Amino acid sequence: xxxxxxxxxxxxxxxxxxxxxxxxxxxxxxxxxxxxxxxxxxxxxxxxxxxxxxxxxxxxxxxxxxxxxxxxxxxxxxxxxxxxxxxxxxxxxxxxxxxxxxxxxxxxxxxxxxxxxxxxxxxxxxxxxxxxxxxxxxxxxxxxxxxxxxxxxxxxxxxxxxxxxxxxxxxxxxxxxxxxxxxxxxxxxxx
Amino acid sequence: xxxxxxxxxxxxxxxxxxxxxxxxxxxxxxxxxxxxxxxxxxxxxxxxxxxxxxxxxxxxxxxxxxxxxxxxxxxxxxxxxxxxxxxxxxxxxxxxxxxxxxxxxxxxxxxxxxxxxxxxxxxxxxxxxxxxxxxxxxxxxxxxxxxxxxxxxxxxxxxxxxxxxxxxxxxxxxxxxxxxxxxxxxxxxxxxxxxxxxxxxxxxxxxxxxxxxxxxxxxxxxxxxxxxxxxxxxxxxxxxxxxxxxxxxxxxxxxxxxxxxxxxxxxxxxxxxxxxxxxxxxxxxxxxxxxxxxxxxxxxxxxxxxxxxxxxxxxxxxxxxxxxxxxxxxxxxxxxxxxxxxxxxxxxxxxxxxxxxxxxxxxxxxxxxxxxxxxxxxxxxxxxxxxxxxxxxxxxxxxxxxxxxxxxxxxxxxxxxx
Amino acid sequence: xxxxxxxxxxxxxxxxxxxxxxxxxxxxxxxxxxxxxxxxxxxxxxxxxxxxxxxxxxxxxxxxxxxxxxxxxxxxxxxxxxxxxxxxxxxxxxxxxxxxxxxxxxxxxxxxxxxxxxxxxxxxxxxxxxxxxxxxxxxxxxxxxxxxxxxxxxxxxxxxxxxxxxxxxxxxxxxxxxxxxxxxxxxxxxxxxxxxxxxxxxxxxxxxxxxxxxxxxxxxxxxxxxxxxxxxxxxxxxxxxxxxxxxxxxxxxxxxxxxxxxxxxxxxxxxxxxxxxxxxxxxxxxxxxxxxxxxxxxxxxxxxxxxxx
Numbered sequence: 001x002x003x004x005x006x007x008x009x010x011x012x013x014x015x016x017x018x019x020x021x022x023x024x025x026x027x028x029x030x031x032x033x034x035x036x037x038x039x040x041x042x043x044x045x046x047x048x049x050x051x052x053x054x055x056x057x058x059x060x061x062x063x064x065x066x067x068x069x070x071x072x073x074x075x076x077x078x079x080x081x082x083x084x085x086x087x088x089x090x091x092x093x094x095x096x097x098x099x100x101x102x103x104x105x106x107x108x109x110x111x112x113x114x115x116x117x118x119x120x121x122x123x124x125x126x127x128x129x130x131x132x133x134x135x136x137x138x139x140x141x142x143x144x145x146x147x148x149x150x151x152x153x154x155x156x157x158x159x160x161x162x163x164x165x166x167x168x169x170x171x172x173x174x175x176x177x178x179x180x181x182x183x184x185x186x187x188x189x190x191x
Numbered sequence: 192x193x194x195x196x197x198x199x200x201x202x203x204x205x206x207x208x209x210x211x212x213x214x215x216x217x218x219x220x221x222x223x224x225x226x227x228x229x230x231x232x233x234x235x236x237x238x239x240x241x242x243x244x245x246x247x248x249x250x251x252x253x254x255x256x257x258x259x260x261x262x263x264x265x266x267x268x269x270x271x272x273x274x275x276x277x278x279x280x281x282x283x284x285x286x287x288x289x290x291x292x293x294x295x296x297x298x299x300x301x302x303x304x305x306x307x308x309x310x311x312x313x314x315x316x317x318x319x320x321x322x323x324x325x326x327x328x329x330x331x332x333x334x335x336x337x338x339x340x341x342x343x344x345x346x347x348x349x350x351x352x353x354x355x356x357x358x359x360x361x362x363x364x365x366x367x368x369x370x371x372x373x374x375x376x377x378x379x380x381x382x383x384x385x386x387x388x389x390x391x392x393x394x395x396x397x398x399x400x401x402x403x404x405x406x407x408x409x410x411x412x413x414x415x416x417x418x419x420x421x422x423x424x425x426x427x428x429x430x431x432x433x434x435x436x437x438x439x440x441x442x443x444x445x446x447x448x449x450x451x452x453x454x455x456x457x458x459x460x461x462x463x464x465x466x467x468x469x470x471x472x473x474x475x476x477x478x479x480x481x482x483x484x485x486x487x488x489x490x491x492x493x494x495x496x497x498x499x500x501x502x503x504x505x506x507x508x509x510x511x512x513x514x515x516x517x518x519x520x521x522x523x524x525x526x527x528x529x530x531x532x533x534x535x536x537x538x539x540x541x542x543x544x545x546x547x548x549x550x551x552x553x554x555x556x557x558x559x560x561x562x563x564x565x566x567x568x569x570x571x572x573x574x575x576x577x578x579x580x581x582x583x584x585x586x587x588x589x590x591x592x593x594x595x596x597x598x599x600x601x602x603x604x605x606x607x608x609x
Numbered sequence: 610x611x612x613x614x615x616x617x618x619x620x621x622x623x624x625x626x627x628x629x630x631x632x633x634x635x636x637x638x639x640x641x642x643x644x645x646x647x648x649x650x651x652x653x654x655x656x657x658x659x660x661x662x663x664x665x666x667x668x669x670x671x672x673x674x675x676x677x678x679x680x681x682x683x684x685x686x687x688x689x690x691x692x693x694x695x696x697x698x699x700x701x702x703x704x705x706x707x708x709x710x711x712x713x714x715x716x717x718x719x720x721x722x723x724x725x726x727x728x729x730x731x732x733x734x735x736x737x738x739x740x741x742x743x744x745x746x747x748x749x750x751x752x753x754x755x756x757x758x759x760x761x762x763x764x765x766x767x768x769x770x771x772x773x774x775x776x777x778x779x780x781x782x783x784x785x786x787x788x789x790x791x792x793x794x795x796x797x798x799x800x801x802x803x804x805x806x807x808x809x810x811x812x813x814x815x816x817x818x819x820x821x822x823x824x825x826x827x828x829x830x831x832x833x834x835x836x837x838x839x840x841x842x843x844x845x846x847x848x849x850x851x852x853x854x855x856x857x858x859x860x861x862x863x864x865x866x867x868x869x870x871x872x873x874x875x876x877x878x879x880x881x882x883x884x885x886x887x888x889x890x891x892x893x894x895x896x897x898x899x900x901x902x903x904x905x906x907x908x909x910x911x912x913x914x915x916x917x918x
Contacts, residue, residue, distance in 0.1 A: 139889035140892050140893050140897060142876045143875075143876030144870075145866060145870070147866070148861065148864060148866050148880055148882065149864045149882065160876065168712070170712070170760035170762065171712060171760065171874065173714050173756070173757065173758070173760075176754065177718075177734055177754055180249065180250050180251075180554045181554075183732060184243065184731065185241070186730045186731060186825060186826060240826075241823065241824055241825040241848040241849055242824050242825075242849065243731060243825035248824065249820075250818075310808070310809075311807050311808050312809070312849025312851075313805065313849045316806045319789070320787050320806060326788045327786065327787070328785055328787055328788040332785055334784065334786035334808065392813075394784075396907075397780060473749075473750060476750065549816050549818045550737060
């Protein structure tokens, strides 16, 4: 996923076609009929952060090199590595290789077998969460920072939702406001 | 030039009249000056610290000051209670006390302006509200209207009182063609100051407690009770302490009129309560807080019922001719009416408007010591103005003191002082 | 969607012909007296005489801003930029808040305080997060702003942050006796902190508790000061004046998102130009069902609440 600062929808369209990536901002979809393939899949703006890998874990092929560590497609409970990962995402039958690619661990795969980068993991999420995916592309769901009238940075699904356990984690709230009875003149001394 | 010279001596003689008095008079003045001094010290503290010296906060952003302001606007407006019968029906017994009503209005307005001044956060920017010099947001802001009508009413009353006294001083009959239109004009002005003040609150959709169509009528009805209540007591004092003759008939007539307005006031209050409690929408919470308490907060409840009971008792006392014409029950009735309306149009109006606040929070507001002392100072200023006005006016009204008569009293003063 | 024109006409500026010297001379005398009388001892003649922001000429605005920057530098010992960026043509700002996402963590409250230089003590916060009962819905009889569980969201509750709703028909503007607050062409309701007399009529008129008063001298430590300010926004305030949310005017007029939008960990806060059909805010209006807080009061907020689920 190239980091394109998209200011002009038209320019982006040309660039997208020219690069053969079928890049089109979601905003254009309303005016022009959406082209086939993954057109309209890419949100407006640029990605804010890398997918939230644990430190030192990527690229996965450092270990999963298919030579010293052979791929094992057998559905099982992991006992040697990645034991910290608790999978709490949908049906009990789901497991690692439903999303991670068996032969190329630096990639994810879609249900049709297409391999995708971790940076476009939203396409994977969007397979099941279609409505949410649409909201996210339009900026209705999820978080964006930067410029409301210009270059935006967007957060990936996985920046907020742990893909293995996607429920948003509760937070400690910051302190409540002072009661009016407690609000008194500042006594901290001379400024 | 001759007129100017006479007027100068009118002012100088008035000042002399004011400075000369009995022991009781001096004690009273000294008492007021002490209250004013204490209030001034408290206000200096408030200026230094800011309005944080009060117990007002964002949740209850107006309090004791604005409550007193509202009540006193009613007192000021009530002067018309006496002016209407006197001039419209030419009813003689009341006519001579009209000027007293107008002086009461002046004093009440001085207090009103004082309460507004101490309530604003930036008194140094007072000039911003002056038309042409500053930026008066008229006609959009009801507060702009209030500034205009209150000041017009103050100037009008001050002029009429000064003119009538000046005529008495110079032993000339006042020019009816000048006075009558002004006095007649002061009638709609009086109605308008209280109506505009009611609209000030009434127009705020954010505060359902005030956003009621009968708020302005309620203001007028209660004002017509409280203003005369003060006057009736005052007239009796004046009858005792001066040679001013005020007929019993006049006092009883005013008391009778007060019975009707108090009855009407109670009826309007009941109408409001019925609408809120029977329809029982979410807007009922404010009146619930006032009369029954809300979520464990009962700060206003005793006051609210005291107001209702005082009003009812006074209504009965003034309605029954026997108790109306009995001086003891009459005076009890006056105190009851004054208390009832003071609670209802002061704290009983302002605080429930803000409690709960627009986001549902209950902050139990009680005035701070600063607020009480500053308010005491302002009341003292009002009483001082009224006392001084009376002191100068009564001998002139009686014809005891003019530019030719009664000057010997100053010689006494000089000799006794020497 | 009604896109109303700003109902408040911009008054003609008084181009230079205002007899400045006489005013300054008289003002110096009056300011000294007023300062002494009102306990605001250190006000200068220029402070005292400063006119309503909307009635100043361009030159007067520049001079005023230069003076304010000087005063702030004296006060805080730091350079403070006071901006004067005008509304962007063709832009009316709007805000949408997703009630099904907000977890009530109050990150927005403190990001706002930091960005907008609110007084730390006495405490002033422009955003108030209300905890509601799920069984009651949006019901102000069953809310509290003082919740403090170890973790949010607390079971059985949802959260509704409130702040200025930037009404198209703002009651606060209507009632101000001196025209110290008004709605800008981009829909932001602003206050001239140097013109406000502190009568607090606007606070009585606001149905959203959005206006806050400097009851005491605002205290803002110099090292916590955000030096990038706007005249009508986050520049340091004074004792005795009213303040409120300005959609982070110092950020949004330069294209940036408001601070609360950027801090929100749940992405509940949406902001943009309601005149731009491709903006996020229009997407919310198009695809979600929105409501306006206290819509029966006809204040017509440019602030929408929605349920993003």
